[in-house]
Amino acid sequence: MNEAPRTEAFSDTFDCRSVAYGKIGVLLVNLGTPDDTDYWSMRRYLKEFLSDRRVIEVNRLLWWPILNGIVLTTRPSKSGEAYRSIWNEELDESPLRTVTRAQAEKVADTLGHREEIVVDWAMRYGTPSIASGVEALIKQGCEKLLVFPLYPQYAAATTATVNDTVFDKLKTMRWQPALRTVPPYPKDPVYIEALANSITAHLADLDFEPEVILASYHGLPKEYVDKGDPYQCQCMDTSDALREALGPLGDALKTTFQSRFGRAEWLQPYTDKTVEALARDGVKRMVILTPGFAADCVETLEEIDGEAREIFLEHGGEQFSSIPCLNDSDDGIRVLVHLIERELKGWIDE
Template identity: 45%
Template sequence: MNNNKKQGVLLVNLGTPDEPTAPAVKRFLSQFLHDKRVVDTSRWLWCPILHGIILPIRSPKVAKLYQSVWMDEGSPLMVYSQRQAAKLADKLDIPVALGMSYGNPSILSALQSLMEQGVQEVVVLPLYPQYSSTTTAAVSDALTLAFKQMAEIPAYRFIRDYHDHPLYIKALAESVRRSWQEKGQADYLICSYHGIPKRYADNGDIYPLHCQRTTQLLQQELGLRDDQIGMTYQSRFGREEWLQPYTDKTIEALPSKGIKSLDIMTPAFAADCLETLEEISEEVQHLFKQNGGEQFTFIPCLNDDDLHIEMMVDLLKQN
């Protein structure tokens, strides 16, 4: 990048409903599930199912789940992402804007905010450590759409992934060690990653390779044996096969194998959200204890932890 030009940072995450209500959730899910990167089914087939069945049935249910995790300042994903952006701006002393692939604030509004501050070159950091066409590539698509609506576009660099960045692995490891200091080390540590349909990986999506590498590096950093750590995939949707092993099925079986205490973390998520705070911390914990598990510890996402911010600063300075 040309250091003579004013630089800025565009942080991007997936997005969240504006409020924990059925109409807001419906708007958000409609935009999210219309993206062909997320659901590649024929529109002729998918749209009637989405609007006729999925949105009317799921929106009220999902709204109730959001209500259970909503913070005083808003959606957890939004709150933590805003804190990350504020800390980064303070550390880097350059403009940092937050945009979401779906919902508000949009990527277009974030870019316009940077341009209004005189930014001429932007480093785009999607908050997805492991690359996937369903997330990282979707950010690239949204960026292109935003550029189409701008008379002047900035020069930009796009950070594709950071699944094996040494400071990212260090930050993950420190979060585990902190948990061990506070609550003791469990029999087993699971790294639960957001799933994608297996067909996507069969067609070339490298996401599972990145997840495996992150887990391998974390295992090395923590000095764990193979029988002390594992990885699974959560949040599957629909009837087709997704990446395995599935988090819920794995959790159900662990107590019968003698694992009575469990630590679980979600390294694919840069900020806590519905999928971590409700699905993992609540639903999966219930499954584990229902099947004979005794001690369950959810290790939060890195959020605005200082080591996480330090990693982002290093990543951005490299770019």
């Protein structure tokens, strides 16, 4: 038996029928970016980043004086200089913001035939924030939400802190969307194929054949892995799968870790030390890729294409090239769409 609408019940109360619904939100989330390269913009960004307990697990009583007394006094200027060297002057923003926005737009275009899907993007640190991204999707009628931390390999300091921040936002909401998160994809065949394609296409445009191909991943304190973080194993899984996909070319592939911070031991071998040692040992031709980054950023453009190149050439190397991240390339977008469609099964028609 059908009941008549009870419109009188909504006269002085919240009317759920006035709320948009029926959509599925997809939120791409990358690490973060400062809004500018000046001291105070960098300080604000670094404070948010380095205050995250997932990133810095040191006792707060020890870390706060170091962070606020030393790090946030000296590091903003140095980091600002690094960002200025790779800044997108045309759009007045970091390359990471430029690329992540482009990724979201192209993913949205590719999934455009599915009218129920709404795609947006956010940053874990800086703007646009995860909270604002969740709010924007819900306002557009998203009752279901797929959060995509853009990290192929899982680390508590990357994937987990994105998820934590989404959960924290949802904890403040009376009406929560259904939630899924994209898991890490270190051995996904589509991702590995895209990486292999990027290597072979890049090498085809070079006027030299590399003796060594370095796969440089962002570093992590060794202590975090000792506590159970799977990151190192997943990085090795990616390198192993990529080596197999490259065939004979894979024999030249080596794995290293970059971007260490502080005095603690981090995952080894270190990228900068390896680059220097290989050059000193007589390696003249080298190529580096960064499989753990979905988009080019200060760590790939300044640290690898800048610092690592300089180290190699200063210690006897002669020819050096860095391979761009998958970014918003056709293969890069194919990876993202593949993973999104896989994780939306049951929410969307096949």
